[in-house]
Amino acid sequence: MAYIPIDVKDRVVSGDDKYYIVDLPDGRKQLVPSPDSKTEEGTDVNRALLMHIQQGIQDNETAINTKTQELHDLIISHVEEETSIFAYNSLKVRIGGF
Numbered sequence: 001m002a003y004i005p006i007d008v009k010d011r012v013v014s015g016d017d018k019y020y021i022v023d024l025p026d027g028r029k030q031l032v033p034s035p036d037s038k039t040e041e042g043t044d045v046n047r048a049l050l051m052h053i054q055q056g057i058q059d060n061e062t063a064i065n066t067k068t069q070e071l072h073d074l075i076i077s078h079v080e081e082e083t084s085i086f087a088y089n090s091l092k093v094r095i096g097g098f
Contacts, residue, residue, distance in 0.1 A: 007043075012038070013038045015035045018034045019033055
């Protein structure tokens with residue numbers, strides 16, 4: 001199956017370093033992001049995205065290995081054929097032709 005790339009987008013915000021501090025009932029504090037503006041949400045980097053990339057790499061590696069083996073087999077076949085022709089011609093020369 002052909003690899004279909006995902007359109008990965010950068011997160012684009014202004015004031016990405018601004019937060020509200022919220023007091024929690026148990027005494028802890030929570031930082032809540034509060035950017036000035038967000039022009040692009042961005043693509044989440046998660047397991048699904050990474051597995052998609054990994055599958056594409058694996059599929060391409062398999063395809064390359066298959067083509068490499070096919071090329072290797074073709075070269076070996078050609079070399080064996082040429083070797084047979086050379087051996088046949090050498091034999092013909094030694095015997096004095098047919």
